[in-house]
Amino acid sequence: MAMLDIDNLHAKIEGEDGKEILKGLSLKVNPGEVHAIMGPNGSGKSTLSYILAGKDDYEVTEGSVTLNGEDLLEMEIDERAAKGVFLAFQYPIEVPGVATMTFLRSALNAQRKKRGEEEISTPDFLRLVKEKAAGLGISQDMLKRGVNVGFSGGEKKRAEILQMAILEPKIAILDETDSGLDIDALKIVSEGVNALRSPERGMIVITHYQRLLNHIVPDFVHVMHKGRIVRSGGKELALELEANGYAEYQQDAA
Amino acid sequence: MPAVQETVEQVRSIDVDQYKYGFFTDIESEKAPKGLDEDTVRFISAKKGEPEWLLEWRLDAFRRWQTMPEPKWARVDYPPIPYQELYYYAAPKQKAGPKSIDEIDPEILATYEKLGIPLRERDALLGIESTGGEGSGRARVAVDAVFDSVSVATTFKEELAKAGVIFMPISEAVREHPELVKKYLGSVVPVTDNFFATLNSAVFSDGSFVYIPKGVRCPMELSTYFRINERNTGQFERTLIIADEGSYVSYLEGCTAPMRDENQLHAAVVELVALADAEIKYSTVQNWYPGDSEGKGGIFNFVTKRGDCRGDRSKISWTQVETGSAITWKYPSCILRGDESQGEFYSIAISNGRQQVDSGTKMIHLGKNTSSRIISKGIAAGRSDNTYRGLVSAHRKATNARNFTNCDSLLIGDQCGAHTVPYIESKNASAHFEHEATTSKISEDQLFYCRQRGLDPEEATALIVNGFVKDVLQQLPMEFAVEAQKLISVSLEGSVG
Numbered sequence: 072m073a074m075l076d077i078d079n080l081h082a083k084i085e086g087e088d089g090k091e092i093l094k095g096l097s098l099k100v101n102p103g104e105v106h107a108i109m110g111p112n113g114s115g116k117s118t119l120s121y122i123l124a125g126k127d128d129y130e131v132t133e134g135s136v137t138l139n140g141e142d143l144l145e146m147e148i149d150e151r152a153a154k155g156v157f158l159a160f161q162y163p164i165e166v167p168g169v170a171t172m173t174f175l176r177s178a179l180n181a182q183r184k185k186r187g188e189e190e191i192s193t194p195d196f197l198r199l200v201k202e203k204a205a206g207l208g209i210s211q212d213m214l215k216r217g218v219n220v221g222f223s224g225g226e227k228k229r230a231e232i233l234q235m236a237i238l239e240p241k242i243a244i245l246d247e248t249d250s251g252l253d254i255d256a257l258k259i260v261s262e263g264v265n266a267l268r269s270p271e272r273g274m275i276v277i278t279h280y281q282r283l284l285n286h287i288v289p290d291f292v293h294v295m296h297k298g299r300i301v302r303s304g305g306k307e308l309a310l311e312l313e314a315n316g317y318a319e320y321q322q323d324a325a
Numbered sequence: 326m327p328a329v330q331e332t333v334e335q336v337r338s339i340d341v342d343q344y345k346y347g348f349f350t351d352i353e354s355e356k357a358p359k360g361l362d363e364d365t366v367r368f369i370s371a372k373k374g375e376p377e378w379l380l381e382w383r384l385d386a387f388r389r390w391q392t393m394p395e396p397k398w399a400r401v402d403y404p405p406i407p408y409q410e411l412y413y414y415a416a417p418k419q420k421a422g423p424k425s426i427d428e429i430d431p432e433i434l435a436t437y438e439k440l441g442i443p444l445r446e447r448d449a450l451l452g453i454e455s456t457g458g459e460g461s462g463r464a465r466v467a468v469d470a471v472f473d474s475v476s477v478a479t480t481f482k483e484e485l486a487k488a489g490v491i492f493m494p495i496s497e498a499v500r501e502h503p504e505l506v507k508k509y510l511g512s513v514v515p516v517t518d519n520f521f522a523t524l525n526s527a528v529f530s531d532g533s534f535v536y537i538p539k540g541v542r543c544p545m546e547l548s549t550y551f552r553i554n555e556r557n558t559g560q561f562e563r564t565l566i567i568a569d570e571g572s573y574v575s576y577l578e579g580c581t582a583p584m585r586d587e588n589q590l591h592a593a594v595v596e597l598v599a600l601a602d603a604e605i606k607y608s609t610v611q612n613w614y615p616g617d618s619e620g621k622g623g624i625f626n627f628v629t630k631r632g633d634c635r636g637d638r639s640k641i642s643w644t645q646v647e648t649g650s651a652i653t654w655k656y657p658s659c660i661l662r663g664d665e666s667q668g669e670f671y672s673i674a675i676s677n678g679r680q681q682v683d684s685g686t687k688m689i690h691l692g693k694n695t696s697s698r699i700i701s702k703g704i705a706a707g708r709s710d711n712t713y714r715g716l717v718s719a720h721r722k723a724t725n726a727r728n729f730t731n732c733d734s735l736l737i738g739d740q741c742g743a744h745t746v747p748y749i750e751s752k753n754a755s756a757h758f759e760h761e762a763t764t765s766k767i768s769e770d771q772l773f774y775c776r777q778r779g780l781d782p783e784e785a786t787a788l789i790v791n792g793f794v795k796d797v798l799q800q801l802p803m804e805f806a807v808e809a810q811k812l813i814s815v816s817l818e819g820s821v822g
Contacts, residue, residue: 149779152779153344166771168794177788178775
């Protein structure tokens with residue numbers, strides 16, 4: 072049994088005439104594996120990430136998703152987080168007035184409590200943040216600022232990876248983490264992600280471009296188009312896509 | 326900040342009954358006969374052993390009050406208040422006034438302990454030793470505890486006296502410092518000011534009196550803790566604070582009441598006088614019983630608070646966290662009389678359930694180069710209504726008056742209302758007034774983001790709201806900021822989903 076098992080997932084935008092976006096998507100992710108999902112704009116990549124995280128705006132009409140055998144779709148958003156689902160947002164949200172440090176600690180302790188674990192002590196927490204932040208080039212000043220408020224594009228993405236490092240998820244979904252990054256920022260973020268690769272953790276890296284995959288080298292590459300995975304392969308598939316573009320798939324579909 | 330953790334714990338620990346101060350202390354009390362007439366006023370005055378001038382002052386107010394209509398301009402809706410059905414004086418029964426803490430009824434001491442207010446100085450001192458160090462410790466606070474109509478204890482009086490600070494129940498000050506009381510009482514809020522202030526002038530029973538002598542920086546925070554306990558009893562306290570030239574004082578008041586099905590009236594008057602170069606910082610954490618979710622019961626809070634920056638370069642700063650009361654009608658104001666005087670108003674007003682809040686401030690610029698600052702954060706949840714009402718005015722002679730106003734409203738859910746009613750009057754062309762206002766909702770995206778990180782809907786809301794009010798929380802004395810932060814989350818319990 073895979074850690075994350077997505078089977079024949081169909082989903083539409085919530086509401087009467089909601090458009091169907093996922094049309095029978097299947098994917099298995101095992102611990103230690105990094106899966107890249109590539110595809111043209113509008114293929115449903117971001118929708119998949121939102122549905123896995125539990126966002127309200129979508130309705131699953133068919134299929135199933137399990138995490139370590141448990142029905143993920145039955146769980147509340149925060150319950151999924153406590154079970155180890157982490158989504159690095161394409162556009163991280165601002166929470167004015169709440170220091171990043173405070174946010175991190177509240178989130179970590181909320182998850183720990185849900186799992187029946189002790190809250191982290193202040194010294195342990197400070198040590199943990201200091202260590203992880205240093206690796207991502209995040210300053211103490213940034214940790215004191217409001218969550219994502221006034222952060223540059225690169226800072227936002229680094230802050231997302233910091234959250235991931237602190238929360239230590241079982242399955243991390245990175246939604247277009249490379250968007251809006253220059254080459255230096257991309258390097259820092261990728262190194263941060265690579266440092267979090269582990270035999271216990273699965274990752275889904277969603278990206279439009281092959282560029283990111285030079286830095287975060289995936290074990291598997293999947294091409295998503297019109298709400299399903301139309302082709303899967305090894306890391307070389309990404310290079311092929313880079314050379315030929317998505318035109319082939321778009322023609323197929325037409 | 327660990328306070329946020331506590332906030333979250335607090336929210337989690339609460340069950341259905343969210344108002345934790347709603348208990349009633351069973352204690353025998355002595356009351357004035359029900360209703361209000363001249364005899365009631367005489368009864369109260371006699372109970373206090375007041376001099377003739379004060380009785381006359383009260384009677385004057387009472388006669389005036391009878392001719393006044395109740396104001397109806399606020400955006401609040403409530404049934405008529407049965408003034409003749411109320412008790413205007415209730416005091417816990419005891420022999421004479423307590424000479425020391427040991428003479429106070431243990432039931433009352435227990436009540437304050439339950440509320441987390443230390444009345445035994447020894448306890449307060451132990452508090453510092455055990456949690457102190459590294460600046461994080463509990464600050465020493467002198468407390469005046471007012472139970473229904475009378476002050477039951479004032480702590481650290483002797484130590485304050487060494488610094489020349491007078492801090493005592495106002496009824497005691499009338500006897501011991503009549504010259505000060507006579508000079509300043511009613512000098513900021515005149516007897517005829519408004520319906521509720523005039524009522525208070527007639528029947529006020531107790532409250533705190535503070536005098537800080539010239540050049541003295543008050544060595545500790547002063548605090549008054551108001552508790553309404555009796556049924557059908559109005560609370561009419563009167564606070565008078567005078568900061569003489571070049572002095573400084575920080576003062577805090579806290580308020581709670583038992584949960585009752587009927588409404589209770591609270592009509593207080595607070596007068597502040599700051600002489601030249603003096604500064605008064607006045608903070609309020611108001612948590613009167615707000616009524617149940619259907620709007621039954623709760624305190625009617627009609628309060629007149631005003632500060633007079635009487636001397637040049639004086640400064641008065643109001644900070645309030647308003648979470649309780651069924652009806653709040655309250656506009657802590659500053660009269661900027663002295664040249665270069667400064668007024669500040671920082672407010673967090675939270676309404677939930679069926680609560681109605683109409684609150685704000687008035688900044689009256691009279692002197693030259695006066696400046697004022699207003700930061701108001703209104704949060705409406707449930708089916709409540711939350712109105713900011715403010716006046717900024719510059720007198721003809723107020724050359725170079727400056728004001729900055731920022732009013733932000735946050736809506737939680739779609740059945741509540743937030744309203745902003747700013748009035749600006751300028752009779753001097755050099756005045757410079759700025760006004761900013763925003764209204765926002767907690768966005769679905771913010772909630773989703775926080776929940777994706779593991780916070781449940783209530784934890785997420787508490788965190789976002791605490792962020793929203795941060796600018797104001799920072800103005801509160803450290804210890805009370807933590808308290809206020811908890812209170813905010815508790816007030817918003819049940820507002821999500």
